[in-house]
Amino acid sequence: MDKQNTTCKQVMHYICDNLGEDIDSPKCIAIKEHLNNCGNCQTYFKSVDYTIMFYKKYDVKISEEAHKRLMNHLGLED
Amino acid sequence: MTEEKIILEAQNGNRQALSELVKMYEQTVYNFAYKICRDRDRAEHTMQETFMSMIRSISQFSGKSKLSTWLYTIVSNHCLMMARASKKKFHTSFDDDDALIDEKSIANWNVTPDRVTENNELKEILDEAIKKLPPDYRIVFTLRDVEGLSTEETGNITNLSIPAVKSRLHRARAFLRNELNETFQNG
Numbered sequence: 001m002d003k004q005n006t007t008c009k010q011v012m013h014y015i016c017d018n019l020g021e022d023i024d025s026p027k028c029i030a031i032k033e034h035l036n037n038c039g040n041c042q043t044y045f046k047s048v049d050y051t052i053m054f055y056k057k058y059d060v061k062i063s064e065e066a067h068k069r070l071m072n073h074l075g076l077e078d
Numbered sequence: 079m080t081e082e083k084i085i086l087e088a089q090n091g092n093r094q095a096l097s098e099l100v101k102m103y104e105q106t107v108y109n110f111a112y113k114i115c116r117d118r119d120r121a122e123h124t125m126q127e128t129f130m131s132m133i134r135s136i137s138q139f140s141g142k143s144k145l146s147t148w149l150y151t152i153v154s155n156h157c158l159m160m161a162r163a164s165k166k167k168f169h170t171s172f173d174d175d176d177a178l179i180d181e182k183s184i185a186n187w188n189v190t191p192d193r194v195t196e197n198n199e200l201k202e203i204l205d206e207a208i209k210k211l212p213p214d215y216r217i218v219f220t221l222r223d224v225e226g227l228s229t230e231e232t233g234n235i236t237n238l239s240i241p242a243v244k245s246r247l248h249r250a251r252a253f254l255r256n257e258l259n260e261t262f263q264n265g
Contacts, residue, residue: 044184044255047262051255052223053191055113058204062108066122070104073126074133076097 178252185263207257219250
């Protein structure tokens with residue numbers, strides 16, 4: 001989903017797809033009405049989004065020593 | 079030279095091409111292995127075993143999937159094997175969806191994700207939280223949300239059905255969010 005141009009309908013499709021529900025089902029309509037007016041849900045989804053971002057940004061770089069040990073282990077030294 | 083050509087050369091026993099493939103993917107494999115193992119020594123061991131498997135089986139690589147997908151599969155299997163061997167018990171129950179979302183604990187967080195790159199204390203908190211997840215949940219979360227693979231690709235790598243991937247992803251997200259919430263919420 002394009003984050004900049006996400007519409008409510010796309011969000012609903014996404015949530016309802018995960019629930020296996022049709023977009024026009026009573027369950028999805030009730031979810032949409034709730035989401036539109038619920039600060040609690042918006043805060044919750046923001047913290048889930050942050051959780052994912054934290055782990056995305058946490059990268060580890062391979063050290064030069066680990067690279068050498070790898071090439072040595074594989075018999076592919078320069 | 080394109081990756082396809084390098085793989086073909088490697089399949090014909092070209093040592094230089096094999097070396098080139100290892101160099102192209104060592105950072106991806108090490109990073110992914112670290113994200114699953116959460117330990118530098120284990121990540122390095124997994125990376126070495128993954129490339130050893132790649133060299134042994136490169137002639138069988140058909141090109142139907144991406145080489146990166148093939149490598150993710152080897153890393154995932156290796157990590158699951160190590161986890162089974164360690165016989166570590168995971169005490170958290172992931173069967174009760176209601177217990178994973180506690181309405182009373184919803185609050186704004188006082189930290190933003192861009193701080194993670196330079197903050198070791200924050201990294202420790204993230205490591206401790208994800209280590210509590212069973213390995214299959216950790217792998218699904220990392221493949222889908224962190225590495226950005228599709229549900230289908232994640233299912234193929236982990237040998238899980240699409241509903242099983244979705245259910246593990248939902249539970250892993252909710253669990254990690256709850257673990258971090260205890261530290262990051264205001265007040």
